[in-house]
Amino acid sequence: MNDRQILDFEKPIAELEKKISDMKDFAAGANITLDSEITSLEEKVEKLRHEIFTGLTRWQKVQLARHPRRPYTLDYIQLMMTDFVEFHGDRYFADDKAVVGGFAKIDGRPIMVVGQQKGRDTKAKLFRNFGMMHPEGYRKALRLFKLAEKFNRPVVIMIDTPGAYPGIGAEERGQAEAIARNLREMAVLKVPIVIIIIGEGASGGALGIGVGDRVFMMQYSWYSVISPEGCAAILWRDAAHAPQAAEALKLTSEDLMELGVIDGIIPEPPGGAHNDHRAAALAAKNKIMETLGELEKLPTEQLLAERLEKFRKIGVYGE
Amino acid sequence: MDWFKKTKTGLSAQAKKDIPDGLWTKCPECSEVIYTKQLEARLWVCPECRYHFRITSGKYISFLLDDGRLEEYDANLVSKDPLRFKDSKKYPDRIRGAIEKSGLNDAVICGIGKIKGVEISFAIMDFSFIGGSMGSVVGEKIARAIERAIDRGIPLIIVSCSGGARMQESILSLMQMAKTSALLAKLAEKRLPYISVLTNPTTAGVMASYASLGDLIIAEPKALLGFAGPRVIQQTIGQDLPPGFQSSEFFKEKGFLDKIVERSELRDTLALLLEYTNHR
Numbered sequence: 085m086n087d088r089q090i091l092d093f094e095k096p097i098a099e100l101e102k103k104i105s106d107m108k109d110f111a112a113g114a115n116i117t118l119d120s121e122i123t124s125l126e127e128k129v130e131k132l133r134h135e136i137f138t139g140l141t142r143w144q145k146v147q148l149a150r151h152p153r154r155p156y157t158l159d160y161i162q163l164m165m166t167d168f169v170e171f172h173g174d175r176y177f178a179d180d181k182a183v184v185g186g187f188a189k190i191d192g193r194p195i196m197v198v199g200q201q202k203g204r205d206t207k208a209k210l211f212r213n214f215g216m217m218h219p220e221g222y223r224k225a226l227r228l229f230k231l232a233e234k235f236n237r238p239v240v241i242m243i244d245t246p247g248a249y250p251g252i253g254a255e256e257r258g259q260a261e262a263i264a265r266n267l268r269e270m271a272v273l274k275v276p277i278v279i280i281i282i283g284e285g286a287s288g289g290a291l292g293i294g295v296g297d298r299v300f301m302m303q304y305s306w307y308s309v310i311s312p313e314g315c316a317a318i319l320w321r322d323a324a325h326a327p328q329a330a331e332a333l334k335l336t337s338e339d340l341m342e343l344g345v346i347d348g349i350i351p352e353p354p355g356g357a358h359n360d361h362r363a364a365a366l367a368a369k370n371k372i373m374e375t376l377g378e379l380e381k382l383p384t385e386q387l388l389a390e391r392l393e394k395f396r397k398i399g400v401y402g403e
Numbered sequence: 404m405d406w407f408k409k410t411k412t413g414l415s416a417q418a419k420k421d422i423p424d425g426l427w428t429k430c431p432e433c434s435e436v437i438y439t440k441q442l443e444a445r446l447w448v449c450p451e452c453r454y455h456f457r458i459t460s461g462k463y464i465s466f467l468l469d470d471g472r473l474e475e476y477d478a479n480l481v482s483k484d485p486l487r488f489k490d491s492k493k494y495p496d497r498i499r500g501a502i503e504k505s506g507l508n509d510a511v512i513c514g515i516g517k518i519k520g521v522e523i524s525f526a527i528m529d530f531s532f533i534g535g536s537m538g539s540v541v542g543e544k545i546a547r548a549i550e551r552a553i554d555r556g557i558p559l560i561i562v563s564c565s566g567g568a569r570m571q572e573s574i575l576s577l578m579q580m581a582k583t584s585a586l587l588a589k590l591a592e593k594r595l596p597y598i599s600v601l602t603n604p605t606t607a608g609v610m611a612s613y614a615s616l617g618d619l620i621i622a623e624p625k626a627l628l629g630f631a632g633p634r635v636i637q638q639t640i641g642q643d644l645p646p647g648f649q650s651s652e653f654f655k656e657k658g659f660l661d662k663i664v665e666r667s668e669l670r671d672t673l674a675l676l677l678e679y680t681n682h683r
Contacts, residue, residue: 268584395585
């Protein structure tokens with residue numbers, strides 16, 4: 085793991101952990117026991133981690149959501165599901181690699197899974213366009229949602245995007261229209277839809293695959309009308325004010341729970357999902373299974389009425 | 404009935420701000436100096452270059468609807484500050500300033516009106532209120548306008564003019580996109596017509612929700628339309644944008660607009676479209 089993959093506020097923890105692993109190596113090599121020293125250091129790490137993570141600012145949580153080692157959609161699919169068959173293309177223009185999807189099984193139960201996909205290294209980042217979808221991506225997702233409806237499979241969606249792609253081609257092919265259509269069609273799709281924000285949920289780019297029956301957020305993900313940088317560039321006229329914008333936008337999972345916009349927070353393993361992909365995926369999977377169980381009991385009419393009401397009631401105003 | 408008192412005051416306050424109150428007005432597009440009374444008579448369209456000046460919601464009501472009348476609903480809805488948002492200004496101060504400047508309570512006016520005798524649920528956005536941005540109030544008023552169309556079984560017309568979702572209400576603003584779009588699905592199920600009219604500018608969160616979902620979508624000439632703002636696109640791709648990019652003409656060419664209609668023909672066009680689509 086290189087230094088770039090450790091965030092500033094993670095460094096004290098990483099240093100202690102390094103010390104522990106050095107000590108273990110030394111003890112093994114010298115054939116002596118340092119068990120009590122190691123245990124005491126391990127306790128110290130836990131305490132330090134707890135201290136740091138309970139005092140995180142919103143901006144630091146944004147950094148965690150963007151952590152270079154954070155699990156992405158395909159990691160979750162691999163860890164939560166079996167028999168994934170990936171489908172490609174929107175049938176009109178192209179296959180958008182910033183979004184992946186297809187049939188899969190979760191505990192043997194067939195579902196449709198769709199999610200935004202980021203790349204891990206530079207080449208993969210470019211291939212995935214940093215998880216920023218074009219109109220053909222939203223149309224690909226809608227095609228898969230309609231397939232799910234046709235074959236009566238519930239939909240599981242993972243959101244992780246810094247925004248819909250702002251480019252010439254995206255505008256030419258109707259980025260706004262593609263997102264708007266998804267909002268309307270997802271509102272009346274006749275199968276259960278469960279959504280998890282696993283990393284970044286930026287703006288219409290996230291919401292464009294984000295209308296459903298239950299919306300959950302991983303503990304250290306964010307979801308907002310605009311990225312902190314975008315907001316800072318407009319309201320502070322300087323993207324460097326992103327930390328202040330992050331505070332003002334109230335974009336963490338706790339914030340959205342308090343605002344009544346999401347249905348629950350999925351706890352991440354100590355230190356964040358990147359420290360233990362398997363544990364993060366298990367927590368997400370448990371939430372999905374529990375939720376599908378609830379939703380599948382509802383008659384379609386009630387499911388759709390409740391979905392509409394869920395979004396209909398969001399908003400704070402005086403009258 | 405209370406015919407639309409608030410907007411009348413808004414009208415005069417706004418007229419001072421956006422439109423020079425001199426005897427003569429210079430067209431920002433072609434620099435032609437025009438006799439202001441003539442400009443007014445031509446619905447604020449430059450007689451030389453057809454440039455469409457941005458005008459207030461009140462003016463649209465005056466020439467689009469029968470007798471210039473709208474029976475306004477939900478006029479008393481006002482923004483709150485659920486996030487306690489503060490940038491250079493506190494959000495409540497920004498709202499107060501916008502109310503004083505525009506004479507409006509928020510960025511949309513909704514109600515029931517008639518076009519050539521056909522009763523419609525009508526919503527008109529106003530850019531002079533924080534750039535026509537959509538927060539909880541705009542979302543709720545649009546939602547109610549859609550529901551009013553459904554309840555009464557009448558067509559819906561929304562005239563959009565907006566820079567997008569209102570940042571100061573963050574996620575709540577974003578969710579108004581889902582709220583309004585979901586209700587439009589209900590309207591569509593009832594087979595009631597929805598005509599979306601786009602004016603300069605209609606972008607971002609509004610364009611990526613109800614503005615793009617009309618059965619028919621028409622726009623005024625040379626309006627700036629689109630998802631991302633031109634500055635953001637320019638910064639992202641690091642090159643100049645082609646001329647005319649994201650204009651009404653561009654979007655019509657790309658297949659996302661049914662028609663570009665000059666302001667002077669808007670009322671007649673809407674009346675005809677209502678005749679074709681209002682099948683009941």
